[in-house]
Amino acid sequence: MTRNLLDVDELDPARLTRILDRAALGRSDPHAVPQVLAGLGVAAVFEKPSARTRTSFEMAVVELGGHPVILHADEVQMGKRESVADVARTLACYCAVIAARVFDHENLVAMTAAVDVPIVNLLSDRAHPLQALADLLTLRDHLGGLEGRRVAFIGDGNNVAASLAYGAALCGLELVVASPHGYELPDAVIDHARNLGGTVEQLTDPYDAVRGADALYTDVWTSMGQEDERAARNAMFAAYTVDDALLAAANPGACFLHCLPAHRGEEVSASVIDGPASLVWPQAANRLHAARALLADLFEEA
Numbered sequence: 218m219t220r221n222l223l224d225v226d227e228l229d230p231a232r233l234t235r236i237l238d239r240a241a242l243g244r245s246d247p248h249a250v251p252q253v254l255a256g257l258g259v260a261a262v263f264e265k266p267s268a269r270t271r272t273s274f275e276m277a278v279v280e281l282g283g284h285p286v287i288l289h290a291d292e293v294q295m296g297k298r299e300s301v302a303d304v305a306r307t308l309a310c311y312c313a314v315i316a317a318r319v320f321d322h323e324n325l326v327a328m329t330a331a332v333d334v335p336i337v338n339l340l341s342d343r344a345h346p347l348q349a350l351a352d353l354l355t356l357r358d359h360l361g362g363l364e365g366r367r368v369a370f371i372g373d374g375n376n377v378a379a380s381l382a383y384g385a386a387l388c389g390l391e392l393v394v395a396s397p398h399g400y401e402l403p404d405a406v407i408d409h410a411r412n413l414g415g416t417v418e419q420l421t422d423p424y425d426a427v428r429g430a431d432a433l434y435t436d437v438w439t440s441m442g443q444e445d446e447r448a449a450r451n452a453m454f455a456a457y458t459v460d461d462a463l464l465a466a467a468n469p470g471a472c473f474l475h476c477l478p479a480h481r482g483e484e485v486s487a488s489v490i491d492g493p494a495s496l497v498w499p500q501a502a503n504r505l506h507a508a509r510a511l512l513a514d515l516f517e518e519a
Contacts, residue, residue, distance in 0.1 A: 223344065241357075258313060261286065273501075280509055302328070309333070317336070335515050344376050346380050348380065349377075360431055360472075365389060366432070369393050370426075374403065378394055383409070392416070395426035395457065423459075427471075431467070433473050458482075459473065460488070464494060473497070477501060
């Protein structure tokens with residue numbers, strides 16, 4: 218069993234279910250949270266700014282009895298002041314886990330090759346696994362189960378969509394992605410998700426995608442590092458706003474997810490994200506419970 222989590226596909230269905238179960242139990246009963254990090258440090262390196270990821274992960278470490286050590290890009294300068302491998306080796310001298318939010322996924326891979334302590338992906342250009350765990354937990358809570366349910370992801374086939382595709386495959390959750398041409402989920406991601414046993418479709422028409430969906434999910438059209446593409450992306454994605462009409466085309470009672478931050482009037486209307494179908498705040502809260510459960514699982518299986 219790997220003690221790293223670079224993406225959700227490193228889990229198997231049984232382990233993923235165990236992590237979701239552990240997250241739900243810890244949320245309902247704080248006394249069930251094991252102090253597996255007591256006396257241990259956990260380094261979290263942030264090449265990109267963060268609100269939910271940093272806060273949820275830092276509190277997860279604290280609730281497990283550990284001490285979070287937060288490092289910003291200018292403090293480590295991976296690949297500039299020193300190599301990625303040397304940064305990892307240094308942090309492993311003091312900390313029992315290294316987590317990182319990076320621009321380049323390959324930096325995480327280099328860390329895993331350099332040290333034996335667990336490496337956890339807090340976001341990369343390729344994946345966002347802790348977000349996917351929180352998404353699955355939120356959907357399971359709301360839907361009562363994931364097998365055979367259908368989620369429509371509307372917008373950019375990005376890192377969030379990729380990790381969700383792998384998580385959905387492991388849970389029997391059907392995923393359909395609607396994106397404009399040039400912004401689809403990569404073929405390699407779709408093929409891998411299908412090889413994991415998943416049902417994944419890529420469409421262009423958002424109304425086709427939401428037909429039969431139990432949940433609609435979207436993300437910002439322009440992520441960090443893509444600011445120079447903003448005008449072009451806004452034009453390309455103009456028909457992909459999740460609004461009341463699109464929500465109404467899904468199954469009755471369909472819910473809405475967004476990993477945040479949100480731009481009302483762009484990828485989602487205020488009436489949807491602030492309306493009764495929205496689960497964005499339980500979803501954000503579940504980031505803490507998912508991170509805590511993953512860390513506990515890494516250590517209890519060591």
